[in-house]
Amino acid sequence: MDTDALLQVKDLYTWFELRRWGFARVGYVRAVDGVSFELYPGETVAVVGESGSGKSTLAKTILGLYRPTRGEIYFAGKPVHQMKAAGLKEYRAKVGYVQQDPFGALPPFMNVRRILEEPLIVHGVRDRVEREQRIHRALEDVKLVPVEDYLSKFPHQLSGGQQQRLVIARAILLEPRMIVADEPVSMLDVSVRVEILELLRKIQQEYNLGIIYITHDLSTVRHFSHRILVMYGGKVVERARARDLVRNPQHPYTQALLAALSDPRAENAHTLKPVPPGEPPSLLNPPPGCRFHPRCPVRIEGLCEREAPPEVETPQGAGHKALCWLYHERGEKKEEVAM
Amino acid sequence: MSINGFLQVQDLSLHFRTLQGIVQAVDDVSLTLGKGRTLAILGESGCGKSSLAKAILRLLPRNVQAYRGRIVLDGLDTMSLPEERFRKEVRWTKIALVPQAAQNALNPVVKISEQIAEPLLVHRRVGQKSEALERAREAARVVGIPADFLERYPFELSGGMRQRAAIAMALASRPDLVVLDEPTSALDVLTQANLMNVFKEIKRAFGTTFILITHDIATASELADDVAVMYAGQIVEQAPASEFYHAPRHPYSQKLMASVPTLREEKSPEFIPGQPPSLIDPPQGCRFADRCPARFSRCAAAPPVVELSPGHTVKCWLYEEGYHGH
């Protein structure tokens, strides 16, 4: 086990039982299907992928909101997957959660002070003065200043960006060591997205936090994370340092994703984008073999549709890995045979 | 500004009455759009983009306080038409709308094919149901809905497919102008790219004129021939896309461009400090003034619209004749 790691996820599976009429089991939705990674203090790991690829499920399993079907989660060496109520509560103070929809994430009937008091009360901070001090500090950290102007406001009286800063204030209130941010900016305006992400980065540097940044937006990931995991159909199909992944995507899916993204340039209007055909796989009946093979432009016949690829080191090295036969010796051999 | 635009909007205003006061959602907006071109309307959430679309289609909620201005479509002054004639001759016939979040607004108990044919029948564009279904099938093919999906119900389709159905609904009546309100914002990157390809092909094949409303500057670049930037109910800049993406002129446009994270360039994105003014009692002068880095004394008065080059206008004091301080 990696002793430096803040969080270690080992071969994690979260499957949802799907029942018809409440009892007849139809099958399992394999939302998270064998995910492993580590997060170090002060590091941001981005998880990117399309809708339904299992990003949120991964986040919630890490937060202890879902029990993993199989696999292990260690936080600072302690096994989260085995924790009972008391241990889980202690763990939850150490992990902050930032959700996608800031307005929905705030109880609409509480004002800012009450919202921030809640976690403190839950974790037994009895002293009013201490609570007040910690609330002030958190609001200052997220730049909701002057603090007094905000304490008695209700969520609907704040702008989207301010709401999300309040959510972040709540996430850092208990002095966590890790933050799980599930699409923290996708509901916000372009002009404030960067502000929120920079705020998160600043807080990370100040408190040496580990951040799991979940998003479907590859363009922000490049600027605001250290490492990237690309998820497809419940599996991590590629992982690399942020810059390497964006510059030299190795998995055909990542390549397609990046090709579909445009920078704002007038020339874009003149060309069509290459887009792989088909739709993301069903998690209930995933395709056999590689999950991307039905859409893959470079699939190896006879291999990709039969056997699920292992995770292999790509020629890029430096921990740049892909879940793809192309970079496996068997795949290379096949290709030669095919030619 | 070219006088003989296909669509001309002049001093269009749409104000709503609310308990808090009067919301100036669209305030003296002027636009020009040539035939077969695509105008992208860019702006942050709540700046009045959807309201502008509604104003153009005269889809007004009940709490309208003021609705005035001039809209000329292909020589027809649509604002002066009585509601009944507008409904019959313009809405869906000449102008169609794909509303925001349209993929979630489909009727869950009606098959996709019938859903697409519905406006044709309602607006009596065609007499027979079979003919309407034929047109619907054609529209579905254009937007890339596989034939066997047509007999399915909306919940059996993915978000992207549903959005295509909503677009097909708008296209089926072969309108001259299609207003797309955030057509791809809720969709995945690949689906989004796919849809933009569809629009490009439609544009190429049929010469359809589009108004593309979006907050996503990168996506807009995929389709736009012209760009209009909206801020707090007003258009602050309109320019040909080539000029705009190369060098936006209004300080807000510049800031907005700088806030877009780029994938392939090294520069780090920046944010715009502060937040847009309330549309209830907005500032008298320039509405961007208190967030503007180039603010100066004249900004306290409402800025003029300055034409920088043909088709490129800016509502900013910086470009006023005789002032070259920037």
Place this chain on the structure above:
Amino acid sequence: MNSVLKRWAEIRRYPSAIAGMMIILALVALSVYTVFAIPYRQAIQLWRGGENLWIENPRNAAPAWFNLFPGINLPTTMVIESQGSPERKAALDLDGLKEVRIELPVSFTFDGFPKEISLFLSARYQTADPYITATWITPDGREIVLADQSIKREASIRLSQDTRLERRLRGLSAEIGLFADPNRQGEPVPLKGEYRLVVDALLFAPGDDLDAKLVVYGQLHGLAGTDHRRRDLTIPLLWGAPIALAFGFLAAIGSTLSTMIIAAAGVWWGRWVDALIQRITEVNLILPVLPILIMVGTMYSRSIWVILNVVILLGIFSGGIKTYRAIFLQVKESPYIEAARAYGASSLRIIFRYMIPRVAPILVPQFVALIPSYVFLEATLAVLGLGDPILPTWGKVLDDAYTNGAIYRGYFYWVLLPSALLITTGLGFSMVGFALDRIFNPRLRGL
């Protein structure tokens, strides 16, 4: 604070809500006034005290304000007594004996006859019973002897029941015969003017004394009229308000709150908890409420508090639970609940602090509209004879009215007043509830 003001601004846009709130306010003010003006013990005493307390009231008299209608001029109750008015009494000492003369003036200006007429005498004496003669002197100077007898310390001379007097008055009972105009034929017509009752008493010791009181019972009496037991209906009509409000409010709040808590708990824990609650509700839904209440009323207790508890109990697993459940299912999925779980809030905390406060405002309109249905339920029970045996309530008044045939005997006021109060209460709450519903659930508003 701000949001309260905003709500108020919204409410003000609905005139019906304003009217409804005025009604509710008026009812509350009335209740508060009643509780202070007629304390509970006193009210119960007056309500249950028996006829002696109300001896000066007529039976089944309509409210006095009937006279305000044009063309109506009916007598109200007049009490004329010698006590406290020395000028009405003259005494003469006849060594050893004493003669007392009491003159009671009756000024009669009405178009109708009184309901009844009685003379009450109270004597203080040592040995022998006083002897009295009572004479009625009409404005036209006729003298009619009403009584000529010796009396005990307290004497009630019910003139209207004196058949011999009736015969002397040509078959008219005293309250009519004494006031009838002798010169008119056919239907008797009252003679207006100044009447006098003269009581001459012979007392047998110098220290003895006597007082007289003449009660001319009106056809109209008090603010609300009287019932068959001479009770002033103001008491039950006034006291009905606080009781109705308290019953309606407590029943509504009790059942709403417990329903809400149970629905929230079922949704939160799900699985068998939820299933159990659902099944209980389904069973409860087919149990008829009224018969159960009647059973409890006849076999156990008719106390309003017992009934209240049964009503709340039956109300918990009502149809409302299904509505609440649907709302809570949605609320349970809110991100803010997930956030609360993520920072470690316990299940109970989530139910009470996060789920219930979220839906409580949505349910305020329903709650307000629920109050009158419980008020009506209480009245229904009372009319069915299952009203609280002690408390004066509107339903009780209605019950009395029905059992005494108020309608076919023409005592409409007896039914109309309590009904009007019930309906007004219902209307007030419904109007407010309706407006609140439009404000809290803007979907109905169709902006």
